[in-house]
Amino acid sequence: MKLTILGCYSATPRTFTNPTSQVLEINNHIFLIDCGEGTQVELRRNRIKFSRIKHIFISHLHGDHFFGLVGLISTFRLLTRDTPLHIYGPKGIKEIITLQLKLSNSWTDYPLHFHELISKDSVVVFEDEKIKVSTIPLQHRVYCNGFLFQEKPGDRKLLMSKVLNYDIDVAYYRSIKKGNDVILDDGTVIANEELTDDPKPVKSYAFCSDTKYDENKIPLIKGVTVLYHESTFLESHQHLCATTGHSSAKDAATIAKKAEVGTLVLGHYSTRYNDIELFKEEAKTIFKNVEIADDGKVFDF
Amino acid sequence: MKLTILGCYSATPRTFTNPTSQVLEINNHIFLIDCGEGTQVELRRNRIKFSRIKHIFISHLHGDHFFGLVGLISTFRLLTRDTPLHIYGPKGIKEIITLQLKLSNSWTDYPLHFHELISKDSVVVFEDEKIKVSTIPLQHRVYCNGFLFQEKPGDRKLLMSKVLNYDIDVAYYRSIKKGNDVILDDGTVIANEELTDDPKPVKSYAFCSDTKYDENKIPLIKGVTVLYHESTFLESHQHLCATTGHSSAKDAATIAKKAEVGTLVLGHYSTRYNDIELFKEEAKTIFKNVEIADDGKVFDF
Structure with missing residues (x-):
């Protein structure tokens, strides 16, 4: 299970930081999770083969999580893609993309399937013989889902x-x-x-961005191998979490501890901070096994 | 009159090249022309002050000319902008932007004015005591306008x-x-x-991207100080111009010659070419005063 961070900063793309997007390689699948502006450039920079991306999961419709999607869809067409592409995201995403394609008079030549999400409960959005992907309902300012990627147990x-x-x-x-x-x-x-x-142990990855501190999701992510949990703020700005619908590093660590996850990966940092190591320090006071995401960083789990 | 090229390559953003966007500084105005994906990052990289941009001109609704617009509009809000922003572009642009803002539940706090264009004739879109901006109808695969920026003569x-x-x-x-x-x-x-x-001579800038070879625009751009004209292809791919609605370097040079412009700036290169100097070489066989745009290049005219 390999996780490539294309971008992990909040709000806006900047000269040296990108908004949220990451690639999860698991069981021969390449899953793209969120797609902020600039994602297609980061895919190139990280040498992810465009044609291997068949499923894109969008957590919510804030720009820093999906403004790069329409460009990526258009680029797939320019690259003469012919394999189907599946997009999973909140209701409305189809209208946004199709309107732009229609007005630019450039529909895709490959099959483009939208799987629009409306449920406030966890639902399975993709499943094959080796993997299952389900939503993790998150508490944010708009309708938002995390995604849980679970390997299925293989044969004994x-x-x-x-x-x-x-x-x-x-x-x-x-x-x-x-x-x-x-x-x-x-x-x-x-x-x-x-x-x-016994078969080799299954691995699982839970992506949780963006969300305020919310224990409701703990049963869903219990014992996952890796939890990516947003930590927009440090403790000094804990008071901003409630109004913005975000979490602090300590919030993320508390969820990780209660959910007994293997590793916690932090990300979605507010761009007000210059030193992201501080997120790790604060989280580690609560949960031991903490990693910090950064653009271009690759994790092998 | 200062022209900063933020991006001047066609089709898609890539690791080291950006789609079309440029900044024209003229008579204390900062005009943003086209806004491909990644424009806001290029604005930062080129140290253009966001708050000074009050007018954005979009030639057409192909992604490589406007996919960065919604992100820029959103970022203005995050930067707590309060001054009005005017967007000039083809009909449909308002629906695209407002739909995305609505679904992300994040309307702008500053006044956002759309000036949608439908005319196939040249129309004046902005005017004050020192400058006039009008459209240059272009022949492309979709409705498309160039823009002509003209200083007004000052006092004697x-x-x-x-x-x-x-x-x-x-x-x-x-x-x-x-x-x-x-x-x-x-x-x-x-x-x-x-x-x-006599008052100091007036300067003028004509932006023409994207367009096939079309002499109809010559009377509009006659004698401009600077003409930016797209040159997507070299002569070796001249046969692609008609089907794609684009021009070659020689096409651009022929227009520049017939319109008797001061300087021709080439851009919108197909990413199939590794050496953009070849565009200059081919154009110079027809028109003498040729410059080639490149990302991050600044021209003082």
């Missing part, structure tokens, strides 16, 4: 040295990997745990 | 050494500067040309 690992001790037909291997016991011709039952080992 | 220069030869009351000075003769108390008429010199 066949312990061949054990299997070969018995006269087991190869035809049963698939069943054993699915966790079933084996009954030999003489009626002997061999317990599955004797023949297999 | 009073030649004080001459004026003091006569017993002329100070109250007449303003009339003389306007070009009127003086009639002394004894009936003597003093011709204006004896008392004044």
Whole structure:
């Protein structure tokens, strides 16, 4: 599971900082999460292959999270894309994009599918045999969802040295990997745990930006491998969190602690701060395993 | 008259090139012309003061000319702007911007005025005592206007050494500067040309992007100080001009020659070319005074 931060600052693109966008590589998928202005340039800079992006998840319709989307969609067309693109985001996103394409007289030549979100409860938005993506309803000034990416458990690992001790037909291997016991011709039952080992542990990633401090999401993100949680403010500006619908570094750390996550990644910093290391320092007073996002940073989990 | 090129490449923003946007400083105005994605970052990089931009001119609704506009409008709000902003562009631009602001629940706190254009003839879009801005209808794949910025002639220069030869009351000075003769108390008429010199020459700038080769605009841009004319292609791709609605370097030079402009500035290069000096070489075979735009380049005319 690889996370590339294309941008992790709030409000506006600036000379050396970008608004929110990140790429999650998991189980051969390349998921683009949020798409602030300049995202397509950051994709190039970070050498992410455009054609591998098939799903884009937009948390909410504040500009610093989606103003780069229409440009990226247009660029896909210029690059003669023909594979389908799926956009998941709040209701209204389809109207915004299609209006701009219509007025520029340039519809896409590739299939463009919008999956508009309206639910205030968590819903599954994408699923295949290896991964499931669901929304994490967030509390912000406008309708906003985080996204939870969960690997599905794979097959159990066949312990061949054990299997070969018995006269087991190869035809049963698939069943054993699915966790079933084996009954030999003489009626002997061999317990599955004797023949297999646990599948490799599943990983999960929860993206939570933007949100005020809100414990409602804790059951959804309980025990995730990595939690990205916005931390717009330091403690010195804690009083701004409520009015702006944002969190402080300590808020994020408290959620991480209560949700017992593996690693907390901080981001969405207010551009008023010059030293983002301070976010880590404050968060670490509450939760130990803290990383700070920064533009161009790549995490391997 | 100072022209700052924020971006001058066609199609998409890339790692080291930006789509069309430029700043014209003339007679204490800062005019922003076109606003591709990333324009606000380029404004910062070129140290253009955001608050001094009061008029934005958008040629057409292809993304590489206006996808940065909504972000800039939003950033103005975050910077607590309170002075009015005027946007001049094709019909539809108001709907695009207002829809995005509405869905992000973030209207501007400053007065935002849209001046939507539909005319296929040249119209005056802005005028004050020192400057006039009019459209230059262009031939492209969608409705598109260039813009002509013209200084107005100032007052004639009073030649004080001459004026003091006569017993002329100070109250007449303003009339003389306007070009009127003086009639002394004894009936003597003093011709204006004896008392004044011509005002300083007016300057003018014509922005023409995007357009196919089209001589209809020549009367409008006749004799301008500077003509920016798109040159998307080199001669080797001349055959693409007709289908895409663009011009080659030689097309631009031919227009410059026929319109007898002072200086031709080329831009809007297709990103297929690595060496933009070739545009200058080809244009110079037809028109002598050619400059090539490049991102971050500043021209003083």
